[in-house]
Amino acid sequence: MRRTALPAVMLVLGALLGACDGETVSFADARALADGAASATDGKAAKFTTDVTAGTMRSKSQGQARVARTGTALAMTTDFLGEPLELRLVDKVVFAKVPENVREDVPGGKPWVKVSPDGADPFSQVAGGSIDQLAKQNDPGRALDQLRRAGTLTESGHADLDGVSTEHYRLDVDMAALGGDLPAGLSAEAVGELNGKLGKIPMEVWLDDAHRPVQIVLDLAPVLAASGVPDSAMARIVTRYREWGTQADIQAPPPEEIGEIPAG
Template sequence: MRRTALSTVVFVLGALLGACDGETVAFADARALADGTTSAIDGKAAKFATDVTAGAMRSKSQGQARVARAGTALAMTTDFLGEPLELRLVDKIVFAKVPESAREDVPGGKPWVKVSADGADPFSQVAGGSIDQLAKQNDPGRALDQVRRAGTLIESGRTELDGASAERYRLDIDVAALGGDLPAGLSAEAVGELGGKLGKLPMELWLDDARRPLQVMLDLAPVLAASGAPDSAMARIVTRYTEWGTQADIQAPPPDQIGELPGG
């Protein structure tokens, strides 16, 4: 009788331990997920590749990110409007490398310019918002901050991503709770024009066993739906992170290589 009871206890404990090892995830709500993952990647660097899809349009980016609570630094290339474009994000300032064919428009023919979403120069006025978002949407720290401020955890579980063990979290991001820090190039004006039709954006986050992001997917189909696009229209941003712990010396361009475009 005693052996039977002991065997039962051992079996139950073994089942519970097995469930903890293979089924449970580290975080039970959105805030804990954001805080824990932010701590896991603070001061670390990784490589990333981003795929942006909007209907028939597709854009790809790749680069390195060095994450810090004070601000992530990025060095990346992207096929912006079909042309290769090199960007750096350092100290919350976005720098763009001017194509050689357009450097005659930069005083002194300097290869780099600062780009701002609210800049007065013609380049910033035409493309500043898009370029600013291209750089910042690859920042895992920013995505986690949006989860912290506006996320609701919908579902979580253990899974595999490209054959590696992963935790997968599915969330809803409340657009209204984000204030002015909207994802994917959305502006407050654009959201206002949708007349309150845009409520929440689905997000999925995959973490490795060290609680570092492996993949972040933001579903933008609700934006198209609120704009009246067909239900089948797809729009999403998928960013993959690899080689956490890589060395990434990301600096702003030298001051003597940065030109200033005249205001418009």
């Protein structure tokens, strides 16, 4: 009887183990996930779209990014404050194309300016921080680096995303561990003003079969809750990447097209 039952038991166990192996994901912790995805995307380019939702407000961006360990280059268009704005991020410098209706404020009417969160020119002082974050929040390399330094894996598995099989990871990002390099436009001062109420924020990452990100979602609802906004308010950033391997020749604007708005 035992000899007869043993092969059947082994077959059942084999089937169960095979099913578990089919659900096994590639990375067991946040650091391994970040390192694996960074290696898979180094030197490659993709197109992206980003939806930012905060309560009733919504903003969209689209463009392409060329990822490298030395720094991502990207070119994008976003509806900043309801108006289309073209941005480029090259060698860690953000360039913004000045809207034509205010281009007379730039000496020589030049179409591009450098934007810096701590710039002395009026454009940077008014919108420098927001524009800098708009560009950098679309950088998958930066998101992966934040996971490497401050992420904790909470759940993993497989999921279909628009009919494509992906590995789906849920993580928590510790704000304190990030120091001043905070996601989603959050400043260290703003986080400090929350008096320790903001500990971790959730992030989700979907990877394709080559370990490249196809979607990254950052849930900012804890930020609103810590700020006293009603729990019903939703806030999140959804960035989707597609066509990894696309050609993307992203360059800084020509020097003769870059102007400088005089400090006010």
